[in-house]
Amino acid sequence: xxxxxxxxxxxxxxxxxxxxxxxxxxxxxxxxxxxxxxxxxxxxxxxxxxxxxxxxxxxxxxxxxxxxxxxxxxxxxxxxxxxxxxxxxxxxxxxxxxxxxxxxxxxxxxxxxxxxxxxxxxxxxxxxxxxxxxxxxxxxxxxxxxxxxxxxxxxxxxxxxxxxxxxxxxxxxxxxxxxxxxxxxx
Numbered sequence: 001x002x003x004x005x006x007x008x009x010x011x012x013x014x015x016x017x018x019x020x021x022x023x024x025x026x027x028x029x030x031x032x033x034x035x036x037x038x039x040x041x042x043x044x045x046x047x048x049x050x051x052x053x054x055x056x057x058x059x060x061x062x063x064x065x066x067x068x069x070x071x072x073x074x075x076x077x078x079x080x081x082x083x084x085x086x087x088x089x090x091x092x093x094x095x096x097x098x099x100x101x102x103x104x105x106x107x108x109x110x111x112x113x114x115x116x117x118x119x120x121x122x123x124x125x126x127x128x129x130x131x132x133x134x135x136x137x138x139x140x141x142x143x144x145x146x147x148x149x150x151x152x153x154x155x156x157x158x159x160x161x162x163x164x165x166x167x168x169x170x171x172x173x174x175x176x177x178x179x180x181x182x183x184x185x186x
């Protein structure tokens with residue numbers, strides 16, 4: 001594969017349960033994919049592009065037309081998109097740390113599969129924790145430093161939270177799709 005793999009001095013765990021040596025030869029556990037920096041950057045790029053494009057399209061639909069949302073909620077809509085982009089960047093960083101995780105060379109394939117399963121569950125929990133943390137901090141920040149005159153009302157907070165949740169889910173789906181394709185190809 002032309003993409004540069006995440007460097008490692010020992011064996012690296014593969015999300016499919018195989019172990020690959022630094023030279024790239026797969027063990028007898030099976031052929032597995034490698035998460036590369038390029039795949040992580042593609043996932044991040046796609047996630048941010050989708051959030052930007054679909055966010056702009058929904059913004060036009062929601063804030064124009066016969067029954068638009070109040071203009072005071074627009075900054076909170078944009079803040080929700082931005083917070084989801086930040087959460088996606090941090091989650092991709094966590095994915096990169098997972099891809100660099102090591103197991104001893106020559107480990108039992110069944111043990112490696114159990115380790116990989118546990119790491120994947122931990123990764124999902126960490127990604128959820130990142131999203132929850134960004135959402136809570138975002139709401140508290142917007143309450144303390146309102147984006148419009150007169151303070152932050154429930155409608156603005158709800159706009160931020162719903163926009164964040166939708167955009168974060170879109171980021172998660174885009175990231176998972178790109179990384180799954182990357183793992184299947186290698």
